[in-house]
Amino acid sequence: xxILAVTACPTGIAHxxxxxxxxxxxxxxKGYQVKVETRGSVGVENELTAEDIKAADAIILACDTAVPMxxxxxxxxxxxxxxxxxxxxxxxxxxxxxxxxxxxSNLSDAVSAIKEQRSAERKGVYKHLMNGVSFMIPFVVAGGxxxxxxxxxxxxxxENEGTLASYLKSxxxxxxxxxxxxxxxxxxxxxxxxxxxxxxxxxxxxxxxLNAGFLGGLVAGFLAGYIVLFIKKAIKLxxxxxxxxxxxxIPVLGTLATGLILFYVIGKPVxxxxxSMIDFLTGMSGTNAVILGLxxxxxxxxxxxxxxxxxxxxxxxxxxVAGAASPVMAAVMAAGMVPPLGLALATVLFKxxxxxxxxxxxxxxxxxxxxxxxxxxxxxxxxxPLRVIPSIMVGSAIxxxxxxxxxxxxxxxxxxxxxxxxxGNWPLYILAILVGTVVTALLLGFLKKNMEQ
Amino acid sequence: xxxxxxxIDLNTALDTKEAVIRHLAGLAKKEGRISDLEKYVxxxxxxxxxxxxxxxxxxxxxxxxxxxxxxxxxxxxxVDSVDxxxxxxxxxxxxxxxxxxxxxxxxxxxILASISRKLMKQDFRDSLRNVTSNSELIQLLxxxxxxx
Numbered sequence: 294x295x296i297l298a299v300t301a302c303p304t305g306i307a308h309x310x311x312x313x314x315x316x317x318x319x320x321x322x323k324g325y326q327v328k329v330e331t332r333g334s335v336g337v338e339n340e341l342t343a344e345d346i347k348a349a350d351a352i353i354l355a356c357d358t359a360v361p362m363x364x365x366x367x368x369x370x371x372x373x374x375x376x377x378x379x380x381x382x383x384x385x386x387x388x389x390x391x392x393x394x395x396x397x398s399n400l401s402d403a404v405s406a407i408k409e410q411r412s413a414e415r416k417g418v419y420k421h422l423m424n425g426v427s428f429m430i431p432f433v434v435a436g437g438x439x440x441x442x443x444x445x446x447x448x449x450x451x452e453n454e455g456t457l458a459s460y461l462k463s464x465x466x467x468x469x470x471x472x473x474x475x476x477x478x479x480x481x482x483x484x485x486x487x488x489x490x491x492x493x494x495x496x497x498x499x500x501x502x503l504n505a506g507f508l509g510g511l512v513a514g515f516l517a518g519y520i521v522l523f524i525k526k527a528i529k530l531x532x533x534x535x536x537x538x539x540x541x542x543i544p545v546l547g548t549l550a551t552g553l554i555l556f557y558v559i560g561k562p563v564x565x566x567x568x569s570m571i572d573f574l575t576g577m578s579g580t581n582a583v584i585l586g587l588x589x590x591x592x593x594x595x596x597x598x599x600x601x602x603x604x605x606x607x608x609x610x611x612x613x614v615a616g617a618a619s620p621v622m623a624a625v626m627a628a629g630m631v632p633p634l635g636l637a638l639a640t641v642l643f644k645x646x647x648x649x650x651x652x653x654x655x656x657x658x659x660x661x662x663x664x665x666x667x668x669x670x671x672x673x674x675x676x677x678p679l680r681v682i683p684s685i686m687v688g689s690a691i692x693x694x695x696x697x698x699x700x701x702x703x704x705x706x707x708x709x710x711x712x713x714x715x716x717g718n719w720p721l722y723i724l725a726i727l728v729g730t731v732v733t734a735l736l737l738g739f740l741k742k743n744m745e746q
Numbered sequence: 747x748x749x750x751x752x753x754i755d756l757n758t759a760l761d762t763k764e765a766v767i768r769h770l771a772g773l774a775k776k777e778g779r780i781s782d783l784e785k786y787v788x789x790x791x792x793x794x795x796x797x798x799x800x801x802x803x804x805x806x807x808x809x810x811x812x813x814x815x816x817x818x819x820x821x822x823x824x825v826d827s828v829d830x831x832x833x834x835x836x837x838x839x840x841x842x843x844x845x846x847x848x849x850x851x852x853x854x855x856x857i858l859a860s861i862s863r864k865l866m867k868q869d870f871r872d873s874l875r876n877v878t879s880n881s882e883l884i885q886l887l888x889x890x891x892x893x894x
Contacts, residue, residue, distance in 0.1 A: 303796055306844055307807045310862040318866065335855045379801050380833050532816050536781050
């Protein structure tokens with residue numbers, strides 16, 4: 294027998310390792326092969342590899358904190374508390390070998406598991422960036438939607454003070470005002486932990502002050518994070534004074550250094566680049582705009598929620614921060630909706646080319662696509678990447694290009710059909726999405742082979 | 747050194763969990779390992795509320811991870827069967843208490859991890875119970891391949 298286990302406890306100091314030892318001893322006593330991954334305060338040690346998991350007969354999770362689960366799909370798995378593993382490791386082995394197989398056949402669950410795993414796998418600069426973006430998104434969504442609602446009262450209704458429309462606009466503006474500081478703060482937080490938050494957020498506020506926008510926020514966040522890391526390493530205080538590092542030294546020095554560097558050195562160049570980018574994007578029209586839409590579409594579909602897709606997405610949200618409703622954001626969302634929608638349509642039009650499970654999954658793919666969750670296409674692409682990925686890339690590229698050509702705009706960063714009221718020129722926007730969806734489905738029908746009976 | 751002779755007490759007559767934690771925290775405070783005794787005790791007791799750190803076999807390992815700890819430490823005490831809500835229901839006679847600052851170095855954490863593993867071994871627990879002096883205990887820990 295070959296047993297794998299993962300142990301983790303809240304403080305990660307003692308029980309993580311005790312449980313690991315208990316499971317190892319019990320398994321060895323029975324002559325089983327065993328490997329235990331410990332997720333304690335030292336970090337992840339003895340990490341289970343894909344080969345380990347493939348060769349395993351059963352998996353034991355003795356964890357009181359969340360651990361990545363997706364990798365265990367298709368394996369017998371039992372999940373218990375750490376204390377259970379300390380109390381009766383022998384029984385645990387029995388139970389694990391008789392456990393039910395982990396993994397869901399439900400598309401929505403599978404998709405959220407994939408998203409979770411991907412965010413766990415993010416590393417380095419990309420991880421810091423996505424941490425900032427993911428904390429920023431709720432502010433953009435709240436601000437964008439509330440401002441869009443205020444426009445429903447009439448385009449200039451908010452100018453009448455004391456009206457609901459003016460309050461909605463003010464609430465939305467307040468949320469927008471926090472976007473860049475939150476972005477910078479949480480990039481810095483991801484780099485330098487809690488100590489990075491204050492210098493990062495202040496850096497973000499300075500970026501706004503300097504008119505450096507979204508781009509300035511990115512720079513400020515990374516700057517603040519690495520400055521705080523440097524301060525932590527460079528300044529060694531005597532033991533008795535160490536307590537003042539997090540409450541006095543780091544906040545003051547970190548914020549001061551970040552701020553001064555922004556003002557004196559990099560603030561103005563970044564502001565210039567930011568302004569040039571906005572001018573370029575807003576001034577872009579005709580062929581250039583269509584080509585940009587095309588590229589965005591290709592990127593959105595290429596890895597369905599992976600780094601390339603997220604790069605295009607982050608670019609889109611950046612244009613929102615620049616103010617007003619954005620054609621780029623509109624193209625990003627439309628292109629991101631097409632892959633699951635196109636696959637859903639294909640499962641209806643070309644039943645013979647999909648397995649029963651895929652046709653079932655197609656129903657959920659409608660919902661995922663309509664909600665702008667591009668990851669909904671992943672299960673189909675994983676089964677047949679060489680035919681599915683080119684099909685969705687072509688469909689998304691056409692939608693992206695059409696959305697730009699129709700000058701559709703969007704003032705919120707997410708939401709799919711639920712935020713269509715925030716879309717400018719929505720009839721043609723819907724047409725762009727429909728065309729891409731149909732093209733994707735037809736290409737799939739043409740490329741995919743019939744399933745063997 | 748994560749532990750020294752001043753962090754060990756082989757003859758305590760304390761009878762409650764909190765009294766033991768407080769007593770050992772006092773030793774750590776005297777050694778300059780803790781800046782704020784109350785804050786540390788609170789962290790350790792809070793950890794106990796998640797579930798008992800008495801792992802069975804008569805051993806408890808209360809621990810606190812808090813900024814009140816200025817240098818990682820390990821305390822050891824022999825006590826007279828204290829009720830610690832142990833997993834196996836038995837009273838506790840050996841206590842290892844751990845303190846870790848919010849941002850501890852990996853080296854210290856690895857030592858604590860290896861002690862935790864070692865405590866699962868019957869012969870190690872027997873040796874701990876047979877220790878008669880503070881210096882003997884230090885020696886036992888140093889000879890146990892724990893990185894101390």
